[in-house]
Amino acid sequence: MPRPKTRFIARYDGVDRELLAAQETSDGSVMLFSRSETNHEDGGANVPISFERYSLHPSDSAPGTTIKRSTKLADGRLITSAAFIENSKGFLLWNVYARRCARLDQPRYTANPKPRDKLIRIADPFTHMDTSSPVYFVFAALPVHTFEFTPGFRLQTAQFTRFQLAVYSTYMNVPAIRAADIFIPATSQQHIRHPDDAAPIVKPVTGGSENFDTGQLATYLLEISQRLGLKLTERIERMSIPPELKQALWDHPLWFNAIPRVATNRAEVELRRALSVIVA
Numbered sequence: 507m508p509r510p511k512t513r514f515i516a517r518y519d520g521v522d523r524e525l526l527a528a529q530e531t532s533d534g535s536v537m538l539f540s541r542s543e544t545n546h547e548d549g550g551a552n553v554p555i556s557f558e559r560y561s562l563h564p565s566d567s568a569p570g571t572t573i574k575r576s577t578k579l580a581d582g583r584l585i586t587s588a589a590f591i592e593n594s595k596g597f598l599l600w601n602v603y604a605r606r607c608a609r610l611d612q613p614r615y616t617a618n619p620k621p622r623d624k625l626i627r628i629a630d631p632f633t634h635m636d637t638s639s640p641v642y643f644v645f646a647a648l649p650v651h652t653f654e655f656t657p658g659f660r661l662q663t664a665q666f667t668r669f670q671l672a673v674y675s676t677y678m679n680v681p682a683i684r685a686a687d688i689f690i691p692a693t694s695q696q697h698i699r700h701p702d703d704a705a706p707i708v709k710p711v712t713g714g715s716e717n718f719d720t721g722q723l724a725t726y727l728l729e730i731s732q733r734l735g736l737k738l739t740e741r742i743e744r745m746s747i748p749p750e751l752k753q754a755l756w757d758h759p760l761w762f763n764a765i766p767r768v769a770t771n772r773a774e775v776e777l778r779r780a781l782s783v784i785v786a
Contacts, residue, residue, distance in 0.1 A: 510622035511539075512664045514673055516629040516640065518610040524617040525607065525628065525642060526673075534668035536562040538602065538644065541615050554580035560602050562646050564668045570594050573602055573646065575690060582701040587692040591717060598648045598669075599718045601691050601726070606678070606734040607640040608686040628662045628675045638677040639738060641731050641762070645672040645718075656724045660764045674727055676762045678735045680742075687737040689730050728762070735760045 511527040527539045538560040556578040563572045571594040577585040591600050619625060629640060647653070647670045655661050659674040718726065739760070 510620065510624065512624045512626060512671075513617060513619055514626050514628050514662065514664075515617050516610060516675075517627065518615075522617040522619075522625075523610040523615040524619075525605075525615070526644065527623075528664060528666070528671055530666045534564050534666075536646075536666050536669050536671070538562070538671075540603070540605070553583075556580050560644075562602070562669050571598055571600070571646075573600060575603070575692065583698055584701075585696060585698050587690065587696045588694045589692050590694070594717055596648075597651075597717060598646060599651065599720060599723075600646050601718060601730075602644040602646055603691075604643040604689040604730050604734065605641070606687045606738060607642070607682065608684055609682045610640070612684070624664075626662050626664060626673075628660065628673050637679065637681060639680050639682040640675065640677055641734055642673055642675040643727060643730070645674070646670070647672065654720075654723070656727055658762050658764055659727055676727075676731060676764055678731065678738070678760060678762050680735065680738055680760065683738070683741065685741060687734050687741075689734060731762050732760065735762075 509529055509531070511529045513524050513527045515522045515524050517523070524541055526541060529537045529539070531537065540558045540560065558577045559575070561574045561576075563574070565572045570590055570592040573589040573591070575585075575587050579585070589600060589602075591598060594600075617625075628642060645653070649665055649668070649670045651670055653661055653663055653670075653672045656674065659676045662673050662675075664671045
């Protein structure tokens with residue numbers, strides 16, 4: 507019988523939307539299945555994504571921890587990378603990935619949990635994707651680690667035998683679009699191989715990396731959120747949008763909040779609603 511999954515969901519427009527799911531294996535590893543964007547951007551061409559998966563491995567025979575990433579494209583290519591975290595048997599804190607979500611009203615986000623699955627809601631019900639874009643971070647730690655709340659972010663955790671997952675989530679005040687962006691702090695090079703290619707030997711670029719600094723967590727969350735926000739603004743800049751709409755959007759500083767923003771100024775409401783339709 508398949509092991510149950512822990513599903514991290516957000517309720518949007520009255521429907522549960524799944525952002526990621528975690529499943530423990532018999533050896534204590536944890537598999538993460540991310541509901542990713544539809545396409546992988548490859549030299550200007552969009553290639554459909556079949557699945558996106560991350561795996562956390564205890565690596566009992568090594569002094570550190572290994573986190574692997576696999577993204578399979580519809581044309582058969584497989585994108586892989588890994589993070590090798592040294593000296594992590596007694597303390598582990600690592601950002602597996604961070605994502606600015608696309609619009610959650612797309613069918614691929616619809617949750618379909620099984621009876622034995624555990625559901626963790628990482629966001630309040632919201633209907634404001636015309637004014638806000640969800641952003642979330644997935645962190646891995648040991649089961650004994652205590653994650654601290656950070657202003658501007660919500661925090662949800664899930665315990666497993668050998669690992670603990672934490673999801674920090676926030677919203678940026680830019681309308682959500684159909685494309686998503688991701689940040690992956692790997693310590694290896696990214697490999698892209700075709701179905702007939704031999705599997706690459708994935709090694710750390712610099713011998714691996716130490717854990718994240720707990721004292722710098724709040725700064726890190728804000729820095730990467732801003733980086734994802736800049737990627738979104740760059741996307742919007744390349745779109746065919748009337749200049750006055752772009753200018754009105756950028757007149758508002760980029761900020762982040764633990765709950766989605768509700769625009770109260772009527773002019774801003776109409777502006778962002780019109781913009782969300784154009785960029786959707």
